[in-house]
Amino acid sequence: MKNTYLTGYFPLIAILLFSSSLSISTSLYALKMLSSFGMYDGMLDYFSEKGIRLALFAAFALLYFMVLSALKLIANTVTELSLLFFANDPEGNNLKKLRMGSMIYLGGGILSFVLLQNVIWIVIWFAVVTLAYFVFTVYRIYSTLSLMSLVGFILLELLFWFTFVIGILFIFIKLYNSIMASLPV
Template sequence: MTNRYITSHFPLISILLFSLAFAIFFQGFILTQLVDLGIYNGMREFISESGIKLTLLFLMQLFFFMVFSALKLIADTTIELSMLFFSKDEEGTELNKVKMGSWIFLIASILSLLLAQNVFLIVIVFLIASLSYFIFLVYKISNTLSLAGLIGFIFFQVIFWSAFILTITLALVKLYNSFMASLPF
């Protein structure tokens, strides 16, 4: 029998590595923008070059850590809520079986760190890891769900995440449109 807490730190490590991968990319992007806008040389008069880079890396790491932590919290809540609605498992033993799926995100986060220079590839790795984890989750809990419960579980997850992404997209488009409308032409 293995200790179930051996992999308990994998989600934290995965969040840190995914955050670092995104932070590395956006640090380079922001530095390029600062140079193009002519702000970077003025900043170097007050802070050293390595100080600017480390500060940007820290702030981007912190930002993405908060985003991924919030996403994990939301994902855990929706999974447990859908288990409440559709599963026959009242003890939560099936969720303990699913915790081994944290390997998926750990491996993907290590891969994303290797691809840190391309944000598109990092996003693809994250999406593939999320889809793989969802398939793993459905496979592991399927024996405690009836056919109607399995369909309900899947639809609950798909509808929630679709609505979540659509809401964020619409808010960003509305913000972008209001920003563009406020610019004098």
Template sequence: MSNRYITSHFPLISILLFSLAFAIFVQGFILGELVDLGIYSGMREFISESGIKLTLLFLLLLFFFMVFSALKLIADTTIELSMLFFSKDEEGNELNKVRMGTWIYLAASVLAILLAQYLLVIIALFVIASLSYFVFLVYKVSSTFSLAGLVGFIVFQVVFWSAFLLAIVLALVKLYNSFMASLPI
């Protein structure tokens, strides 16, 4: 029998690697914009080039780490809440079967690091890993659901994440519109 805690650190490693992949891409973008705007040379008078790059990478890594950690917390909460509503498993034993699904995120995060210069590839890897994990989750815990419970579980997840993404998009559009309206003509 294998130790079930062997894979317990995979979510942390996956979050760190995805955060690093996004941070590397955004760092390159920001540095390019700073050079184009002529600000970068002025910054180098106060801080060394490697100091600017490392500080920027650290801050971006910290930002993306917080975002992905929050997403994991929200995902775990919604999964457990939907299990509460729709599953026959009252002990929570079925969630232990899902631990091996962390390999999906780990593999995707390693690929994301290797392809960190392509933003769309990183996003696609994250989305594919999330959808693959969801299919794996449904497959592993489906034995504890009735047909109606399984449909309820899936609908709950889809509705929650759709509403969550829609709220984010609407907030960004509203912020963008207010920014554009404030600019002088």
């Protein structure tokens, strides 16, 4: 593309698409759970059905939007830090090469609406799209890096995300264990 700023809004649209599909799917699941607990009928006494659906969608959409936006910010920072350490590119040409990769997430966000029936499938699809973006990133910049720099770039990215995911899982496990320990038996 001639204008590099043309794709600047693609990440925002992709985040909106993924958060919308995730929130629709989660809202449907939450409505099923509320019905199975018998709470949904009680809520209908005070709120309309559309109001409950809209409130659930808005709450989950906001939550997913914040999480995906934070992940995007972290991913950009880690990628640029990796390029700082391993690329000999003071003009930032590698970053310009990576701009078109946002179309991968945009297409993935559009296709995520096909998987609305299950949140797990949307999360798996997001992971597949992320892997495709990572392969695209490595493919686009491998010609500008030496072999050792490319290995360093890949290892820094993988090590960071592995540590990040393990850290988040550890926090959730600790939180779960502390809640379970505080319950009276």
